[in-house]
Amino acid sequence: MSTVTVPPPSGPVLDEPPATKRRDTRAALIMVLPAVILLLAFVVVPFIAAGWLSLHNVRLNSGRPATWFGLEHYTRLLTDPEFYRALLNNFIFAIIVVPVQTGLALGLAMLLNRPLRGMSAFRTFFFMPVVFPMALVAVIWKLIYSRDNLGMLNAFLDWVSFGHLGPYDWLGNPATAMLAIIILSIWQGVGFQMIILLAGLQGIPASLYEAASIDKANRWQQFRNVTLPGMRNTLIFVVLVTTIFSFRLFDQVWILTQGGPDNATTTVMFQAVTAAFTENNVGRGAAITVIFFVIVLLITLIQRRLLREEREVS
């Protein structure tokens, strides 16, 4: 989200009399004020409060004031195997989802970018899951993943393998629970990336492909030397958003597994909510979100660095 290239503001190029300037300033302040107040109240203040809360022992509705806790929440978290498990799970999710989903999205975008009839209908179908709220997606897939042969996925595997595969307890087995969550997440999210990448593909000038054809480049060479370089910034953006999305993972886990079995699907945000909401340990929850933000910030900075490198090259 920080691929932001911010064009400078541009006022009307008029020589304004002082009265106009004063009127403009007044209007500008009134226009900007609601957003500024709301952002201060609901983003900046809580952001600072997160830091403060993470250094205190805070419980809601306990009648006792917050007490200083120093870095204790952080040291506890960083020695807590369950928290490491959550970090690891988010990491596994990212390691699989980022390349697979981006690759699939690029493949789908390239399929749709061909001059065939009916492509817009296919695009509609591929994109449709994106409009489904994740909570509903989780509910549908809970049924698909049902553990016995009545479950759709098990029944399908049984059918294609002539009874050799399954049935599996997809969500109840620590070995497959995260994989199950990964698959439904990709199903829901890939259309979003696909559309962004499709826009990127259509931004590559056709003349570049023509030039490549004249140079007798085969399809793979065209992909390597025209498509990928032309898509570099779009791909970096998509990878960044998907990586951050991987660390925000919550809804599916809350509905399908509650972090189980054996913490196989617990995540950073799941632990933050559990600490603050379920266990009423607001300080610990805040410390987890601070760590979460640091991770997001690091990903963003790495991505900025990558973009800058490209500008220097070109």
Place this chain on the structure above:
Amino acid sequence: MSARTATASTVPADEPPVRRKGTGPLRKAGNYLVMIVITLVFVAPILYMVIGSFKPSDEVLNGLAGFLPKDLSLDNYAGVFDRFNSPATGYFYNFYLTSLIVSVVVVVGGLVVNSMAAYALARLRWRGRNGVLLAVILLVIVPFEAITVPLFYLLNDYRNTYYVQFTPFIAQAFSVYLFYTFFVGLPKQLEEAARIDGAGPWRTFFYIVVPMSKPVFASVTILTFLSSWGAFLWPVMMVDQPQFRPLPLEISVFLGQPPTDWGQIFAFGVMLVLPLLVVFLIFQRWFIQSVASSGLKG
């Protein structure tokens, strides 16, 4: 596409154009087969839900037969309304109303608040403008998840209300950013003409700029509507009374309440997603453009 054919025709005659794959009829059929198989993967779970919503529960969870349209009826829809019929369970209209109120306020309020701020940042001259602009850009990288816990703490007294579900989401740094980049890119002549004719910044904004900016208003509307109708994490923390539960939270509660009736759960799901699907199918072009524009920031 026309650019491509134009360039192709300029290729010298002795250099035959490279034969593109996908021209033969067999190849074409293969292409479509691939597309249809992929379509099935995306559509099957949706179809499963829609068909299941019209079938008795034991016919839904029934292996591949779950897809068969058998014993179809509207019983599940009636069942959902019957099931949610007391203050203890909440009434079905409660969930719909909550989602509706929250989404309308977040979308409409957001359009007004964020577009005005963006206009002041993009076009008006005032002291402190660059500072505010920088602050907004920095806030774009703060995901909502990073501030859920402190917000949960700060707004504890407002649990189980409508306004706790919409106020934090009206002002969005990302929406301001989308509006800002759009306004900066607009041609200035019309605005300047209006200013010379004596129109103040308010008139210029509402009568000149807003009518020219339909695409960005559509984009922000769609992106905001998608996220507010599907809001889950925040309601989980802030709402436990049925009266104030939005649809996504309620379906997760419904899922955990025995006896599980899959037909009814799917009927609930269909009603949950219906507004999104209708809006999507009508404004498809805008939907896809808005998503594409959310990524065009390289």
